[in-house]
Amino acid sequence: MPDSVIFGMEVFLNGLMAGVLYALVALGFVLIYKASGIFNYAQGVMALFAALTLVGIMEGQVPFSHLINAVFGTKVHHFGWEVPALLAIALTVVVMIALAWIVNKLIFRHLVGQEPIILFMATIGLAYFLEGFGDVMWGADIKKLDVGLPQGMNSAIDDVTFGIFGYGFFIDNLDLVATVVAALLVTGLVMFAQYSKHGRAMRAVADDHQAALSVGISLNFIWVMVWSLAGFVALVAGIMWGTKMGVQFSLSLIALKALPVLMLGGFTSIPGAIVGGLIIGVGEKMFEFAIGPLVGGATENWFAYMLALIFLVFRPQGLFGEKIIERV
DSSP: OOHHHHHHHHHHHHHHHHHHHHHHHHHHHHHHHHHHSOOOTTHHHHHHHHHHHHHHHHTTBOTTHHHHHHHHOOOOOBOSOOOOHHHHHHHHHHHHHHHHHHHHHHTGGGOTTOOHHHHHHHHHHHHHHHHHHHHHHHOSSOBOOOSSOOOSBOHHHHHHHHHHHSSOOOOBHHHHHHHHHHHHHHHHHHHHHHHSHHHHHHHHHHHOHHHHHHTTOOHHHHHHHHHHHHHHHHHHHHHHHHHHHOBOGGGGGHHHHHHHHHHHHOTTOHHHHHHHHHHHHHHHHHHHHHTHHHHTSOGGGTHHHHHHHHHHHHOTTTTTSOOOOOOO
């Protein structure tokens, strides 16, 4: 078998793994849009904030320590203890639920029935606030996140592929864990949305806020629940991305790569987020492998958006999104 074909197979597999990580971010967008019709620009920053909070809790860091030291002239940075990873994750989930309640209480409960563009602008403001708040709360330095997830090359895949092709494929153990986690998340979220009482209420709220209120559905409860779920998904994405590349403020930019994923999979489809992520991940890796050398490389920076633009022209609802028909 030619070497180029073997290398292409390895690139394809790594593209699938990258697509899963993109899809984890896109899931948060889908959840909130599906329940409220809000495109949550702050989802990437929520992943960053969750990862910052997790690291801070694990390391026993004093929140707002830089601000406290500047105001009172102290030198307090840590409590002097470390928190086990599982307990820290549970505490971070509590923080994200509290954040969901605060966001609904202070912002979105006052915007019921407003135009989608107003809700979207509110999430832009929320994104910049959370980014600055996270900076003040936990500091802006790059942090290492280690919750015990396996990392590095998977030796079993390396041995098997070396035995077959005479060349071992490099597949990161963290990417394999992310794949399993994403599959479990999608399965759980689909079952919740389709078969649970609150899942059906969530879809009703997305269709019409006022109609949902008129039949006794608590809009406040549904929005808090959905933002809490999105916060949990953001935490999962933050753990995966933070473990992979460190917890830094550029982590919030992963939301930009989730946009093409949503355009391909559809803004209202949970499985579509995964499929769209896989298509983007594989597409950009294979395009760079096959076409990149011919055009000077760096095609991964724009391929996903070019593909998304094509979908917007010919299938704006995405592969799995609901086609909206309005009576005129």
